Amino acid sequence: MLVATSSVLAVAVALVAIALAGACVGRWPRVAVVAVCVGLVAASCAWRLADSGASPLRDAAAHHRTAALDVRVTRDARVFTRFGSDSAAVGVRVLRATVDGRSYGVGDAATAFVDGSARDLVVGRRLTMVGRLASAESTTEVATIDVVRRSSVRGAAWWWEASQRVRTGVRHAVAHTGRDPAALVPALVDGDDAAVSDRMREDFRRSGLTHLMAVSGTNLTIVLAVVLVLARSAGVRRAGLIVLGGLAVVAFVLLARPDPSVVRAAGMGVVGLAALGLGSRGGLRALAVAIIALLVVDPTLSRSVGFVLSVCATAGILVGTRPLAGRLGRWMPRWCALAVAVPIAAQLACTPALAAISGQVSLVAVPANVLAGPLVAPATVAGLAGGLLDVVSPPLARVPGTVAGWCAAAIVAIAHHAAALAGASIAWRGPWWLLLLVVPVVFVLVWRLSARPAVVLGLMLGLAVGMWRPPQVGWPPEGWLMVACDVGQGDATVIDAGGGAALVVDAGPDPAPVDRCLDRLHVKRIPVAVVTHAHADHAGGWSGLVDDRPVGRVLVGPSGGPRGWHGVVSAVSTGDGFAVGRLDVEVLWPPAGAAPPDRSDGSAMNDASVVLRVTVGATRLLLSGDLEPDAQDELLRLHPDVAADVMKMPHHGSSRQSDGFFDAVGARIATISAGEGNDYGHPAAAALHLLREHGVAWWRTDTDGDVAIVRRAGHLRVVTQH
Structure with missing residues (x-):
């Protein structure tokens, strides 16, 4: 069901639906019921949008006012690293705001960004903060808050403090079981996935087990089943079972937090239990009622990927x-x-x-779920038992915590081995x-x-x-535009110029990997090669380019070019442009007249990188070298138009990135060149978080091998080869 984007449209949909229901109630009662449901959801959406639009904070956010705010935390802090420092994003409900000397009593949702430690910012607690307001992208929030200073927190209601104590207990109970199991068990029990590594997330995604790391109806069904079995064993009858079941649902929501995903999970879990007693037909009716009820309560769920997948899985x-x-x-x-x-x-x-x-x-999703499925219930139940016991006796809590850790370790191993299979997934090229x-x-x-x-x-x-x-796809794939070569911890990007010719940007640290990559792509000649800067991980493999291939011009920035090359070398700067076969190339950076950087200063060398935008047909590719945040922002001031469809991630996906730069590029796809197990931690969690925030899909050479950007039937695709 589509959520209207304005209150006026939502009101119009609601009125039309009500009118249709009135016209059909006698002759077509089923159509009338559908119309009533649509009208209810549209009316709920209209009310929410109108209430949000009337908030005085929205106007203050549009003008970037500074405000003093009394808030209550509604979503636990999510810690991330920004520009090398710890920061956190936390959902809050603004209870009172003072802007320009005027005080308002409000009840609006917002997201606050806080620097430093945020361990005390848990759901239910209250505090005051002073911060600069900005407009929120989400229609469910009125503002974002860049916090300048904040008070210490005040205690929450007892039920929130109790749920937080159990959540902490779950982490304590499994802390001794190893990094990955200790990260997975809290995610299984209460959706706390803060300690889950990016490598583990990627393994779960490829193996089709991602749903285990998010609170789902399965979690609630497991908890309810255990509660009801124990209650029946104690002689509790039907009415008592219903009461206990309802209390278990409430406790589950408190433990996992009342986020939209948790409310959705509670609804789907109740549907699953209804199906046990009513059969599949009755279960489908319960599912339909749950969908309508959830959308009336929160119409924005209709745009939630998790909601769609939960409904589909439950119906299936x-x-x-x-x-x-x-x-x-x-x-x-x-x-x-x-x-x-x-x-x-x-x-x-x-x-x-x-x-x-x-x-x-x-x-691989079905066999992986078949193998992992039997381990989920004991891991969840034992983990929850450990959290509850930790409140009374932390040493005793280690016993169920150990059991939960064993089960979680097995699930992690299944995910890892399943994701490592070469044919774990296939690209779907047709319409969905x-x-x-x-x-x-x-x-x-x-x-x-x-x-x-x-x-x-x-x-x-x-x-x-x-x-x-799996059967190997022909390489290079048909219609390839660009390939990020897997050359270890370094950069080498090849762009097809047609007729066996290619533009090559950087050569990686060693000759052999880039030579093999060019051979696989059947590159016979290189009219133009670019060395973005003179660091060894970009220029060390230079001899691999010239092995049995003629190379024309070599373009460099102020840091210089490859050693041992006796051909034509030209320095380029912003405003320069050239063509290579079917490619149109613009030089966006460095500025004209830039001085050679101090070779002992790594950041200065990175910021001297040549940045290119290559246009091939209707596709624009941005190759950003190792540019760091200050230079990224300066590039935007010098050249505001950096828009591209595909971006080579700056500096191998380091944590030092500019949010404004990524926003201006607006790429849909990013390639990340990094070496497997590199000592730099590339790509950094903060960089991947930034990509997720901007809705950019990424592929990385350390896990995916050579990454090819392909254009077929007017659409960009990604094909990889290990």
Whole structure:
């Protein structure tokens, strides 16, 4: 369901829906019910937008006023590194604001950015802060707050303090189990994924296990199931079970925080329990009611990826599990049939949405979920038990914490090995909606074949071989524009100029890797090569370029060019431009007349990098060398138009990046050249966070190998090769 973008439009939709419901109530009651539901959601959206638009803080934010604010924390602080310093983003509810001497009683949502430690900023606590307001991008918030100073926090209500104590207890109970298990268990129990590494996130994404690191209906179903089983064992009857179930839902929301994702999870978990008692048909009715209720409470959920995936997965489980498990149950134990049928049904139902979001279809997700699924419940229950016991006896809490850690370690190992398979996922190049037709056909085929064990085992074996050693895609891929070569900890970028010619920017640290990359791309000649700056990780592999390939001009910046080259070398600066075959190249940096940098000053050398924007057809590529924040901002002042479709991430994805620079580039795709296991920590978590904030999809040479940007049928795609 689409959320209207203005209160006027939302009111119009609500009025039309109500009128339609009135016209259809007698003759077409089902149409009337649908119209009423649409009207309710639109009315809720209109009320929210009107309430937000009338806030006095919105005008103050538009004019960047400084305000004194009394706030209550509504979302735990998310810590990140910005420009080498610790910072945090925390969701708050502004209760009272003083702007230009006038005080307002408000109740608006905002995000505050705080420098320094933010461990005390947990949900429910209150504090005062002084900060500079700015407009918020989200329609659910009125402002962002750049905090200048803040008070110490005041205690929250007892239920929030109790939930925080349990959350802390979960972390304490598993702290001794190892870095990755200790990071995963809190994510499984209460959605606290702050300690999860980027490497681990990437493994879970590729293996189709990302949903485990976010609070979902599965978490609530596990907790409720344990509570109800224990209650039944104690002789509690139906009315008591309903009360206990409701209390468990409330406690779960308090523990995991009442974020939209948690509210969504609570709704989907209740639907799952309803299906246990009502069957799949009754479960679908409960799902429909839950969707409508959630959208009325929070219409912005309709734009949430997590909400869409939760609905799809829940619907797939309700519709597909029983028939598929029934066929599989003819030749395998019932519990095993269910363990296989649930992830298959959920994954197939989510496939169209996943393809629309990521452009990929996971092949390893079903077997990975089948293997990891049985470990989720014991890890969750033991982790929660550890958190509760830690309140009473921290040493005793280590016992269930150890069990949770063992299960989590196994899940991490499954994710890691599944993600490492060469055929873990495939790119989906067709329109996503085509999968709406393909998925039902695939499900019917799976259902028909599932009663034949020999066929099922044969298909599983073939799929396993295909994921382990997939058929190699021809390289270079058809329609390639640019390739970020995997040359270790360094840069080497190749741009196709047509006819076997290429523009090569940087050569990496060693000759062999860049030579192999050029051979794989069938590059026969290099009319122009660019050395962005004279650091060894960009120029050390120079001899690999000239191995059996003629090289024309070499362009350099103020730091100089490659050693041992006796051909033509030209210095370039902003405003220069040239053509290479089908490529139009602009030099955006360095400034004209820039002095040679001090070679002992690494930052000065980085800031002397040559920055190019290459236009090939309708696509613009930005190659940004190792530019650091000050030079990135200066480049914007000198050359405000740096817009591009694809960006080579500056400085291998270091933490030193300018938010304004990324905003001005507006790229949809970024490549990151970094060496596997490098000592610099590239790419840094702060850089990846910045990419996520700007909605940029990234590929990295340390995990993906050679990264090719491909244009087919007017769309940009990414193809990788290890």
